[in-house]
Amino acid sequence: MIIDCHGHFTTAPKALGEWRERQIRAFGEGVRVRPDELEITDGEIREAVGDGQLRLQNERGTDLTVFSPGAGKMAHHHGDERTSLDWSRVANDLIGRVCGLFPDRFAGVCQLPQSPGGALETSIRNSVEELERCVEDLGFVGCLLNPDPSDGFYQAPPLTDKVYYPLYEKMVELDVPAMIHVAMSRNDALQGTCAHYLAGDTAAFMQLCTSNLFEDFPELRLVIPHGGGAVPYHWGRYRGFMQDKGLPPLEEAVLGNVFFDTCVYHRRGLELLLDVVPAENVLFASEMIGAVRGVDPETGRNFDDVKFLLDGIDMTDVDREAVYGGNAQRVFSRLKSRGVAK
């Protein structure tokens, strides 16, 4: 079974974005837009995924996509905690409907109603409730955790700060992982998909390396997307840093709890990822339909057709099974109770 652990609903019906724009505008005017003001029909949902994700799943041979709201569009800096909570419910409910319509092809991952600055702590308490709702009521299998709800200015404490602990307690209780994923960048110095995303991944990994988080939560599972940002390319730097500081080796310090996806859009990058990171820590993903949509003239295939690239890389059968789906079933363990495990 081939599981793409990183897909966003970037093709959502236009009404979703319009609702969000009205919500942001209304907040500026001191009013709220109600979540139930959004109207999207099942037909519109079928159309939105039918010619997008579903078609590509079929063409590329992916069985299931772990599916979340558009990451950039989480844009946690807007409004207040209530803004973020309403928006998360709206976005997550829509993911829930996609998964309800196509239960064999999509498993839900929710965005969390995070907020930056003084609202962080309250927003994490709200996130605990929203996570519980999404997992228990909507059957979701994980969440997206944004390490920078300021959206490009890195003003939150590290993810290892105690302010996040109620969320980690709930994740462990529900047995769900988080994918650590920044949202948009509103910082002109940090372009979104090719700078902020990778910076966020790299920063988060280092936060994890230099903390005791996994002593406090030995069961916690975190996925770092985009092939781990800069991390595998600089694996020697991280190994050397840990050794210099008298910290345990990376394998011991983080690889029991931290996983990387394969959203790396060229063969050489994927080969490096698979060479330096143990196969049991790598999860197939394509970020589809996502950051890069065109066809690579060097391969004649879409840049984000990662399955095609991985198919061309030498791996043992055991490793391939793990990377293509086995690891995802272990990390997103609720996939099993959803009945999608083989």
Added chain:
Amino acid sequence: MIIDCHGHFTTAPKALGEWRERQIRAFGEGVRVRPDELEITDGEIREAVGDGQLRLQNERGTDLTVFSPGAGKMAHHHGDERTSLDWSRVANDLIGRVCGLFPDRFAGVCQLPQSPGGALETSIRNSVEELERCVEDLGFVGCLLNPDPSDGFYQAPPLTDKVYYPLYEKMVELDVPAMIHVAMSRNDALQGTCAHYLAGDTAAFMQLCTSNLFEDFPELRLVIPHGGGAVPYHWGRYRGFMQDKGLPPLEEAVLGNVFFDTCVYHRRGLELLLDVVPAENVLFASEMIGAVRGVDPETGRNFDDVKFLLDGIDMTDVDREAVYGGNAQRVFSRLKSRGVAK
């Protein structure tokens, strides 16, 4: 001739750091510490590099190091423009003395008196003057340009902003490149050497990709250190992004002006760098003595003995000559007038 294009004076005599601490403390008390209050003898300088950089140059077979003040210690957020200017002069003068004592082994690169926030513009004007002083009076061959003088919060405009243009004009006039290098991080969420450094490299590359800077300055040369941050590992993402946006291919858009160093501390990372980036854009460097100081148990050699790692990688003779020194002589073109070119 083997040229390490990225070395910092991390082993500077203690008096330097003590002067800087007094300067920062004094600023808080509304007074200034004079640059001439720093006293360091030639003997102390000889000792500081003799058992450090010089010994390692000899052991590892490096002829010349392009040498700059400690990057983290630039810490541009402290004090005001004058603080940064005094500190830059002190730090650069010391580099000038190292180069004066060992002219065949070190060529100077200066730190710039940048400052964040409202002081940015004035600080860039000061940087123009300090660059001119260092190149014309001290014989330096380049400068370090910090894309984030806020030291970890990314509050400056992109490096392509017109505020930096007077500096680029002077660089072109003097025919010197800049290495784009952040300083310390004072942000708990962004560890310095393994997160902020790589995030800064990656962010800067993306700023360059999405601008017309090199149309305005076709002669400008910029080196992105630490193997280009996350960039070569995600080469496909960048190629795809440029194509999606209708921008020219990377080769055309930036590779006439942008170069990567080899500060990547494991063989697999270096292989990837050399596979995806044309050899003429890669400059040997080890960041020695720098971020990672220990011995890699997998090789029995220091993590930052990049020369040893590169020696073990297949390259044509032409590429090896370019990467080991030829490119550095082209990019840091003033090395030639210093008489160190072969």
